[in-house]
Amino acid sequence: MKIDRIHHVAYRCKDAKETVCWYQQMLNMDFMLAIAEDQVPSTKAPDPYMHIFLDAGGGNVLAFFELPTQPSMSRDLNTPTWVQHIALRVANRETLLRYKEHLESNGVEVLGVTDHGAFHSIYFFDPNGHRVELACPDPDEALMLKKLDAVKWEMLEEWNTTKRAPKHAAFLHQREFQQ
Structure with a gap:
């Protein structure tokens, strides 16, 4: 058995229409569909939702669910x-910077660009208070991910024992690594 992919990820929203319009305007995401019922299908609870x-992509x-x-x-x-x-994820740094400019020109406060080694990110909040990150790959992404893969179990074991940040991946933010 193996999971094929994520079907969808759901969050709560304050206003369904505002959320759809914001994600369309700010992130160019298409509105796919809406489902609304007065009863929760899985629990049969009387709880109207959109x-x-x-x-x-x-x-x-x-x-999102609006729960009035x-x-x-x-x-x-x-x-x-x-x-x-x-x-x-966005395709590249140019796209990331264009989104940053677009968001800021529409009054959205943006944090970053933050260099995470394998990728670069900007952060902001949607109208529901959810933090959103846009990330693009670093030119050295493949190398970085290979190095991270090599140390993931050691890091997890050390963390599990000490609950202190292992230093195996310190190279990500130091940019001092061997090729």
């Missing part, structure tokens, strides 16, 4: 805002 689906789907009868949205206050996020 479920919207956006095309995130490459067969990936980003979905539930308490207002909040987030896990024990988790820093930088942790939970939606990361979307």
